[in-house]
Amino acid sequence: MLNYFARRAGIAVVQLLGLALVAFALIHLVPGNPVRTMLGARATPEQVAAATRRLGLDRPLVDQFGSFVWGLLSGNPGQSITFAQPIASLISERILPSFLLICYGLVVAIVVGTPLAVFSAVRPGGAFDHGTRLFTTVAFAMPTFWLGLVLALLFGLKLHWLPVAGYTSGFVGAIRSLTLPGVVLGLSLLVIVVRTLRTSMRKVLTAEFVEAERARGFSTFRIVTRHVMRSAVMPTITVLAVNVGFLIGGTVVLEQVFQIPGVGSLLFLAVEHRDYPVVETIAVMAGAVVVVLSLLADLAQALMDPRVRLGARTV
């Protein structure tokens, strides 16, 4: 058990270091002078030299990488160039809407996806199963930004039910302003939830213990809710944890569409202004969330299912 944990955590640490290295290399090893690109063509050589010194870009690369990693670890990744503000406070101001949006998307995907998956798994090949498959395929093929636009047109501009853009804090305000993007985000994730849950439920439903329960005369409802769901939920959680990167990507786009002041739109602003320190930090943070969540999902699975930790290498 400990052995597995240690190995799995070791991989996560390597991944995190890799993330930092890639983000760092992207910006420091690119051809051309990042400072020049950042300041624009009209910058004088003195300005470029001053900015280079201020950002520490004149120090040896190993040194720079060390202080970059240290900055991330100590929660003080430095100063933003465009916003003239510490990156840490920039991000912490904007993290809440992004976090809530991701949660909203997850809730929508689970609340809509679970019944769809359960009913299609109980009667595979039936009309409901086919309908669900068609629905999730369509939902998957919808570009999130386009669906967001269409829903905003319908519910915001025509029906005036929900705000079209922006973010209001407070419980009701947040719910109202995050509903449209949350639904769109959830729908894009739906296909993953439904397929994984349906597949793992099918696997359990054909197991011998289910047949034994049927023979005892238990209702399908009881079998599904009491026994099948319990064993089928875990793979879905793992898949969701792994796909949190997909959710983060969706948030970046949707925050832009609905003009929500979250980390995604901050990343976008930073890219537009070539604010490299901010881009670096957000990229590593986003990657770290994915790494940590999939680590937790794997550990949880190992705790619950001894086959994982006793089996051969799974990673």
Add this chain to the structure above:
Amino acid sequence: MAPADGAALAPRVRGTRRFRIRRPQVVIGEAIVFVIVLAAFLAPVIAPYPPNTVNVADALAPPSTAHLMGTDYVGRDVFSRVLYGAREDIVVVVLITYIGLTIGVLVGTVAGYFGGWFDAIVGRIADTAIAFPFIVLVLAIIAVVGPGIEGIAIGIIAVGWALYARLARSEMLSLKEESFMLATKALGYTHRRAILRHALPNLIRTCLVYSTVDVVVNLLVLAGLSYLGVGQQQPGADLGSIIASGQPYILTAWWISTMPGLVLVLFGIGVSLIGEGFTESELTVSTL
């Protein structure tokens, strides 16, 4: 040919037979994709107007027989722009997806075949590439190379190869135990021959099936980033940027944004239907 090759081909033959019973959804998917791809590639022939010709007198005209999808705010024909835009998107997406597939499959196959330190290094690099949320990495690359298709392509390939490398590696690991792969060793075939002639044909199929999903995902990423203004730059047309250009007029001229979106959705559905048909027959084969 050694009998070993017959064994290697056996599952493929079964798969092929299975495919003669064509599922209606695959046929529908193929029809959708075929029509869109054909229309896109015949854009110069079909398009009633040049895609970038401005005609202010005709601006914001609703769909009609003269303008099938209406015109935009400077009177450009939306249908013509969509045709050209779809062509551009499809070419770019297919190229980047299959460049990623080629790199990934080769690297993954070699890693799985030889194992050892090469496998370990490839595995860790792939882990790192996959850990980055796709769009975030692509945006970071765009921050460096500047807006345009270039940055998007580099980003998608940088992540895409890793998925195929993992897939090909795990397929290779199970193939290695098959008797026909052991036979290539016993017969003294070179590694190159064993990998390219015997392992690759057997594992490429899984990767191709996965690539159908990947094409849709990449198309959505590409269109999304173009919509957000970091992809194709004006006046060039691609579906995402056409949608973005119609957004300010969405209340008065809904067609500018809606029509290219529908084409995207249809194409995505078509490709997913084909992909699903694949995976289902795949499942049937493996459970037989």
